[in-house]
Amino acid sequence: MAMTRPGIERLSHVVSGRQFDREMLESIFARASALETVRDHRLDGRIMAALFYEPSTRTRLSFESAMLRLGGSVIGTEAARQFSSAVKGETLEDTVRVIDGYADVIVLRHDEAGAAERAAAVSRVPVINAGDGPGEHPTQALLDVYTIHMELGRIDGLRVALCGDMGQARTTRSLALMLSLYDNLHITFVMPETCEPSADVIDRLRERGVSFDIRHALDQAIEDIDVVYLPRVQVERYADPAERNRLEGRFRLTPELMTRVPSEAIIMTPLPRRDEIDVAVDADPRAAYFRQARNGVAIRMALLDMLLL
Amino acid sequence: MAMTRPGIERLSHVVSGRQFDREMLESIFARASALETVRDHRLDGRIMAALFYEPSTRTRLSFESAMLRLGGSVIGTEAARQFSSAVKGETLEDTVRVIDGYADVIVLRHDEAGAAERAAAVSRVPVINAGDGPGEHPTQALLDVYTIHMELGRIDGLRVALCGDMGQARTTRSLALMLSLYDNLHITFVMPETCEPSADVIDRLRERGVSFDIRHALDQAIEDIDVVYLPRVQVERYADPAERNRLEGRFRLTPELMTRVPSEAIIMTPLPRRDEIDVAVDADPRAAYFRQARNGVAIRMALLDMLLL
Amino acid sequence: MAMTRPGIERLSHVVSGRQFDREMLESIFARASALETVRDHRLDGRIMAALFYEPSTRTRLSFESAMLRLGGSVIGTEAARQFSSAVKGETLEDTVRVIDGYADVIVLRHDEAGAAERAAAVSRVPVINAGDGPGEHPTQALLDVYTIHMELGRIDGLRVALCGDMGQARTTRSLALMLSLYDNLHITFVMPETCEPSADVIDRLRERGVSFDIRHALDQAIEDIDVVYLPRVQVERYADPAERNRLEGRFRLTPELMTRVPSEAIIMTPLPRRDEIDVAVDADPRAAYFRQARNGVAIRMALLDMLLL
Numbered sequence: 001m002a003m004t005r006p007g008i009e010r011l012s013h014v015v016s017g018r019q020f021d022r023e024m025l026e027s028i029f030a031r032a033s034a035l036e037t038v039r040d041h042r043l044d045g046r047i048m049a050a051l052f053y054e055p056s057t058r059t060r061l062s063f064e065s066a067m068l069r070l071g072g073s074v075i076g077t078e079a080a081r082q083f084s085s086a087v088k089g090e091t092l093e094d095t096v097r098v099i100d101g102y103a104d105v106i107v108l109r110h111d112e113a114g115a116a117e118r119a120a121a122v123s124r125v126p127v128i129n130a131g132d133g134p135g136e137h138p139t140q141a142l143l144d145v146y147t148i149h150m151e152l153g154r155i156d157g158l159r160v161a162l163c164g165d166m167g168q169a170r171t172t173r174s175l176a177l178m179l180s181l182y183d184n185l186h187i188t189f190v191m192p193e194t195c196e197p198s199a200d201v202i203d204r205l206r207e208r209g210v211s212f213d214i215r216h217a218l219d220q221a222i223e224d225i226d227v228v229y230l231p232r233v234q235v236e237r238y239a240d241p242a243e244r245n246r247l248e249g250r251f252r253l254t255p256e257l258m259t260r261v262p263s264e265a266i267i268m269t270p271l272p273r274r275d276e277i278d279v280a281v282d283a284d285p286r287a288a289y290f291r292q293a294r295n296g297v298a299i300r301m302a303l304l305d306m307l308l309l
Numbered sequence: 310m311a312m313t314r315p316g317i318e319r320l321s322h323v324v325s326g327r328q329f330d331r332e333m334l335e336s337i338f339a340r341a342s343a344l345e346t347v348r349d350h351r352l353d354g355r356i357m358a359a360l361f362y363e364p365s366t367r368t369r370l371s372f373e374s375a376m377l378r379l380g381g382s383v384i385g386t387e388a389a390r391q392f393s394s395a396v397k398g399e400t401l402e403d404t405v406r407v408i409d410g411y412a413d414v415i416v417l418r419h420d421e422a423g424a425a426e427r428a429a430a431v432s433r434v435p436v437i438n439a440g441d442g443p444g445e446h447p448t449q450a451l452l453d454v455y456t457i458h459m460e461l462g463r464i465d466g467l468r469v470a471l472c473g474d475m476g477q478a479r480t481t482r483s484l485a486l487m488l489s490l491y492d493n494l495h496i497t498f499v500m501p502e503t504c505e506p507s508a509d510v511i512d513r514l515r516e517r518g519v520s521f522d523i524r525h526a527l528d529q530a531i532e533d534i535d536v537v538y539l540p541r542v543q544v545e546r547y548a549d550p551a552e553r554n555r556l557e558g559r560f561r562l563t564p565e566l567m568t569r570v571p572s573e574a575i576i577m578t579p580l581p582r583r584d585e586i587d588v589a590v591d592a593d594p595r596a597a598y599f600r601q602a603r604n605g606v607a608i609r610m611a612l613l614d615m616l617l618l
Numbered sequence: 619m620a621m622t623r624p625g626i627e628r629l630s631h632v633v634s635g636r637q638f639d640r641e642m643l644e645s646i647f648a649r650a651s652a653l654e655t656v657r658d659h660r661l662d663g664r665i666m667a668a669l670f671y672e673p674s675t676r677t678r679l680s681f682e683s684a685m686l687r688l689g690g691s692v693i694g695t696e697a698a699r700q701f702s703s704a705v706k707g708e709t710l711e712d713t714v715r716v717i718d719g720y721a722d723v724i725v726l727r728h729d730e731a732g733a734a735e736r737a738a739a740v741s742r743v744p745v746i747n748a749g750d751g752p753g754e755h756p757t758q759a760l761l762d763v764y765t766i767h768m769e770l771g772r773i774d775g776l777r778v779a780l781c782g783d784m785g786q787a788r789t790t791r792s793l794a795l796m797l798s799l800y801d802n803l804h805i806t807f808v809m810p811e812t813c814e815p816s817a818d819v820i821d822r823l824r825e826r827g828v829s830f831d832i833r834h835a836l837d838q839a840i841e842d843i844d845v846v847y848l849p850r851v852q853v854e855r856y857a858d859p860a861e862r863n864r865l866e867g868r869f870r871l872t873p874e875l876m877t878r879v880p881s882e883a884i885i886m887t888p889l890p891r892r893d894e895i896d897v898a899v900d901a902d903p904r905a906a907y908f909r910q911a912r913n914g915v916a917i918r919m920a921l922l923d924m925l926l927l
Contacts, residue, residue: 039354045657047686049679057386058407061358065411068356068382073686077675078388079696083890090890091897098676098889101912102683271407272392272399279400294410348663366695367716370667374720377665377691387697580716581701581708588709603719 011306013120014128017138017174022181029146031302038301041071046308049103050076051095052130053110058271058293059130059139063107066300072308075103093122100124105307108132126307134170140270141174143299147292148227151266155182161221163190163230163251163276171231171270176201180208187212188221192233192247217250222261228253229268232276248275255280268292320615322429323437326447326483331490338455340611347610350380355617358412359385360404361439362419367580367602368439368448372416375609381617384412402431409433414616417441435616443479449579450483452608456601457536460575464491470530472499472539472560480540480579485510489517496521497530501542501556526559531570537562538577541585557584564589577601629924631738632746635756635792640799647764649920656919659689664926667721668694669713670748671728676889676911677748677757681725684918690926693721711740718742723925726750744925752788758888759792761917765910766845769884773800779839781808781848781869781894789849789888794819798826805830806839810856810865835868840879846871847886850894866893873898886910 011024020028048067050060055078064074083095092110096119099106107128108119113135120127131137148155160179164172172189176197179185187205189197193216205212215221222228233251238244253267258281261267266288269277273289281287320333329337357376359369364387373383392404401419405428408415416437417428422444429436440446457464469488473481481498485506488494496514498506502525514521524530531537542560547553562576567590570576575597578586582598590596629642638646666685668678673696682692701713710728714737717724725746726737731753738745749755766773778797782790790807794815797803805823807815811834823830833839840846848871856862871885876899879885884906887895891907899905 045687047683055388055391057388057391061384061386061408061411064384065356068384069354074384075679075682075686075692077679077696078386079673079675082673082675089892093897094890097908098911099679101908102679102915272403274398279402290406290410293407297411364697364700366697366700370693370695370717370720373693374665377693378663383693387695581712583707588711599715599719602716606720 011303013116013123013126014138014303014307015116015120016129016136017141017178018136019138020142020178020181025142025145025178025181028142028299028302028306029149031305032146032295032298033150035070035301035305036298039069043067043070043072043304043308046072046105047103048072048074048076048304049099049106050074050130051080051099051106051108052076052078053080053108053115054078056109056131059109059296060107062293062296063128063130063300063304066297067304069297070301070305072104072304076107092118096123096127105304128303128307136174137170138174139296139300139303140171141178142303143292143296144175144229144268144270145178146299147268147288147295148266150295151288151291152226152264155179155185157184158182158226159186159188159224160227161188161190161215161218161225161229163218163221163228163233165191165195165233165237172229173198173201175229177204180204180210183209185210188225189214190216190218190221190251192216192238192250218253219250219257219260222257222265225262226265227268228261228265230276231270232272232274251276253277253281255284258284258286261286320612322425322432322435323447323612323616324425324429325438325445326450326487328447329451329487329490334451334454334487334490337451337608337611337615338458340614341455341604341607342459344379344610344614345607348378352376352379352381352613352617355381355413356411357381357383357385357414357416357613358408359383359416359439360389360408360418361385361387362389362417362424363387365418365440368418368605369416371602371605372437372439372609372613375606376613378606379610379614381413381613385416401427405432405436414613437612437616445483446479447483448605448609448612449480450487451612452601452605453484453538453577453579454487455608456577456597456604457575459604460597460600461535461573464488464494466493467491467535468495468497468533469536470497470499470524470527470534470538472527472530472537472542474500474504474542474546481538482507482510484538486513489513489519492518494519497534498523499525499527499530499560501525501547501559527562528559528566528569531562531566531574534571535574536577537570537574539585540579541581541583560585562586562590564593567593567595570595629921631734631741631744632756632921632925633734633738634747634754635759635796636754637756638760638796638799643760643763643796643799646760646917646920646924647767649923650764650913650916651768653688653919653923654916657687661685661688661690661922661926664690664723665721666690666692666694666922667717667724668692668696668748669698669717669724669726670694670696671698671726671733672696674727674749677727677914678725680911680914681746681748681918681922684915685922687915688919688923690722690922694725710736714741714745723922746921746925754792755788756792757914757918757921758789759796760921761910761914762793762847762886762888763796764917765886765906765913766884768913769906769909770844770882773797773803775802776800776844777804777806777842778845779806779808779833779836779843779847781836781839781846783810783813783852783855790847791816791819793847795822798822798828801827803828806843807832808834808836808839808869810834810868836871837868837875837878840871840875840883843880844883845886846879846883848894849888850890850892869894871895871899873902876902876904879904 109130111133115132116129418439420442424441425438727748729751733750734747
C-alpha cells in the first residue's frame with residue numbers, strides 16, 4: 001500500500017495535543033483509517049518499549065496491539081519506578097537514555113506533568129506520551145477526535161456536548177483544545193455549577209471562534225446535539241451525600257434520555273464507566289464507546305507507522 | 310501440513326470441560342499431537358490477550374508459549390483488576406468488550422466461577438477459560454486426559470487412581486467428568502475419610518457406567534492401577550496436628566511405594582508439588598508429571614489453532 | 619553472514635564469569651560486534667523465558683531486546699516467586715523443569731547465590747545467569763569487558779581504576795576476575811579505607827601477574843588511567859554522617875576532575891547512578907556509560923546466538 005506521508009517530517013515525538021494542526025490530524029486520521037485492518041510486517045525488527053511508571057493496562061495493551069499488528073515487537077514494564085529503586089533518585093532522563101538503546105520507540109506513561117517532554121529532550125528514539133499525570137494524554141484526544149470523524153464523516157459544524165467535572169480536567173480540556181482546530185463548532189460544557197471550563201480553554205475557543213455554552217444537567221444538552229462525550233462525573237469528590245445523589249442523577253444517561261437524543265448522534269466515553277451510562281444503552285447503535293476503544297488501536301498504529309517507517 | 314478439522318464448527322469458545330464429547334477430544338488430541346513439534350507462522354498476525362485477574366504464571370506462560378510457537382503474538386496482564394481500579398465496579402463485560410478490540414482471542418483467568426461464560430457471552434472473539442475460581446479449568450483437564458492418551462496409547466479400560474481432598478475439588482472433579490466419556494474405566498478415589506466425591510461426579514459416573522471405589526491411603530490404590538493422579542493433599546486444612554501427620558504419610562509417594570506400582574503405570578500431578586511425591590521418584594520413567602506439564606503447551610496450541618485458523 | 623564459531627562446543631550454559639577463558643571472550647566479543655546492528659530472524663521460532671525471582675527491569679529488557687532483535691520471542695515473569703506461592707516450598711528445580719518445556723533458553727534472575735548452577739543442573743535447555751544474589755552476574759562482567767574492548771581497541775596493557783566499596787562486591791569482583799585473563803594490566807582499586815579487595819581476587823591477580831594498588835579517593839586515580847569504572851559508593855551504609863559526607867566528596871566525578879582524566883580514557887558505570895558522576899560529564903565523549911548500557915544488548919545477542927543457533 002503506497003501512502004502519501006504529509007507532515008511526517010514534523011512528527012518526531014508525540015508529547016502534546018498542541019503540536020498538531022488540522023492538516024496533521026487529517027494525515028494521521030487517513031493513515032489510521034488505511035491501517036485499521038492491516039496485519040503485516042512493515043515494522044518487522046522494530047521494538048517498542050512500553051515504559052509505564054504507573055499501570056494503565058488499557059492504554060498499554062492498546063499500544064502493544066498496535067505495534068504487533070504492524071509486525072513489530074514489544075518490551076516493557078508497568079513498574080518503571082523499579083529503575084530507580086536500587087538507588088533513590090535515578091532520573092527519568094538516565095532511564096530513557098538506557099531504554100533508547102534497547103528500543104526504536106518509547107511509549108511513556110508517567111505521573112508527572114512534563115515527563116514526556118523531558119524524555120523527548122534526551123531520547124535518541126521517538127517518544128510517545130501515553131499520559132503524564134495532570135499534563136496531557138494526546139493519543140486519547142486523537143482517538144476521540146478520530147472517532148467523531150469516522151462515525152459522523154466530518155467535524156466542522158458539529159454540536160458537541162462535553163460532560164465532566166474537575167475530575168476530567170485533562171480529558172475534556174485536551175479534547176476541547178483539539179476540537180478548536182475545526183470550524184463552526186458549537187461546544188456545550190455539561191458540568192456541576194461548582195465547575196467551569198479552564199481559562200486557557202475558554203481563551204482558545206474565543207480566539208478560534210468556537211461558540212460554546214454551559215449547562216448543568218445532561219438532559220439540557222442532548223436534544224440538539226451530534227456528539228455526547230460523557231466521562232463519569234466523579235461524584236465521590238463531593239462531600240455532601242445529598243449533593244452527590246443530586247449530581248449522579250443529572251449526569252446519567254438512561255434509555256429514557258436516549259429517546260431524546262437525535263438518531264444520528266453518537267455517545268462517547270473514554271471508559272471505564274461505572275453507571276454514568278446505563279448498560280441498557282450499549283445495544284443502541286448510537287453507543288459508540290466500544291468502537292471508540294477499538295479506534296485507539298488504529299490511531300496508535302498510525303502514529304507508530306509515521307514515527308518508525 | 311494439511312489437517313482434517315472435525316468438530317471445528319462446534320468450537321467457538323472453551324469455557325467448560327462439559328462442552329466436549331469424545332469425538333471432540335479425539336480431534337483435539339490429534340491436533341495437539343500433530344502440532345507438538347511445530348514452530349511455524351500459521352497464526353502470524355493474530356494476537357492472544359492473556360487477561361489474568363489473578364496471577365497464574367505456569368498457566369499463563371504455557372498459553373503464551375503455545376501462541377508464540379504457532380507464530381502469533383501475545384499481549385496481557387496479570388493485574389487485570391487494575392482495569393476497574395480507576396472506578397470501582399467496572400464490569401468484566403466492559404473489559405472484555407474493550408479487549409476484544411485489541412486481540413483475536415482472550416485467555417481469561419478469574420477468581421469467580423462463571424466468569425468465562427460471562428466473558429464469552431459478550432466477546433466478539435473466542436474466549437478460553439484458564440481457570441475461573443472454584444468453577445472450571447478445562448485446559449488442565451484436557452492436558453491431563455491427553456497425557457494419559459499419549460503415555461498409554463488408550464483411555465478405554467484403564468484403572469485410574471484420583472487422589473485428593475476438598476482442596477482439589479476442581480481438579481479431580483473436572484478430570485473425573487472428562488474421563489467418564491470413555492468406556493470400561495475404573496476410577497479409584499483416594500481421599501481422607503472426611504471427604505467424598507461430589508454428588509454430580511458420582512451421578513455422572515453411574516449414568517455413564519463407570520465403576521469406582523474409594524480408598525483412604527495411597528498404598529491401597531497403587532498395585533492394580535494404570536494411572537496414579539496425585540495432587541497434593543492439603544493437609545494444612547486439617548486443624549489437628551496429629552491428623553495432619555497421619556494424613557501426610559498416607560498420601561505420599563515414595564520410591565518404596567513405587568516398587569509396588571506396575572511397570573507400565575504412570576504417575577501424574579498437576580504441579581506444583583511439595584512432598585507428596587518424593588524427588589527420588591523423578592528419575593523413574595513412570596514419573597510422567599514433567600512430560601504432563603509440557604503437554605499443556607501442545608493442548609493449548611491445538612485449541613488456539615482450532616479457534617483461530 | 620557466515621561466522622566461525624570457536625568455543626561454541628563449550629558454551630551450553632552461562633552461569634559464571636569463571637567459565638570463560640580469553641579465547642572464549644574473544645569469540646563472544648567478535649560475535650557481539652558482528653551482531654550489533656543485526657535485525658533478522660535467525661532465532662525465529664525460538665522462545666526465551668525470562669524467569670525473574672526479583673525484578674531487574676534493566677537486565678530483563680536488555681535480554682528481551684536481544685532476543686527480539688534476532689527474531690526470537692519472549693515469555694516471562696518478574697514474579698517467579700509466585701510459582702511456589704500456591705504451595706510453600708516448590709523448588710527452583712521443579713520450576714525449571716516445567717519452564718524448560720515452554721522455552722528454548724531460560725534467563726534466570728534469583729536472589730540466592732548458586733541458583734543458576736542449580737537450574738543448569740536440571741534444565742534440558744540452556745540457562746543464562748542474569749544475577750544470582752551475592753553470587754555472580756556474568757553478563758554484566760562480559761558487557762563491561764566488551765565495552766573496554768570496543769572503546770579502546772584492546773585490553774592488554776591497560777590501566778583500570780575500579781571504584782567501589784562493600785556494596786559493589788559482586789560487580790567489581792567479577793570484573794577484576796575477568797580482566798585478569800588479559801596481560802600486562804594494572805588495576806587501581808579505589809575504595810574507602812575500611813574496604814579491601816577480596817582475598818580471592820588478590821590471589822587471582824597475583825597468580826596471573828596483574829599488578830595492582832589501592833587508593834582511597836577518586837582524584838588519586840584519574841591521571842594515569844585508561845578506564846575509570848565508577849559504580850556508586852553506597853555511602854548510606856556508613857552510619858556516621860560526617861564520614862558519609864567525607865566519602866561522598868571523594869568518590870564523585872565532576873567536570874573539574876575530568877580535566878585531569880587523559881583524553882583517550884573512558885568513564886564507565888554499571889548504572890544506575892545517583893550523584894557519583896555529575897550529569898555535566900554526560901556530554902563528554904569520554905563518558906562511555908550509555909554506550910556501555912547499549913553494549914549489554916549486543917553481548918546478550920551474542921550469547922543467545924551461540925547458545926541457540
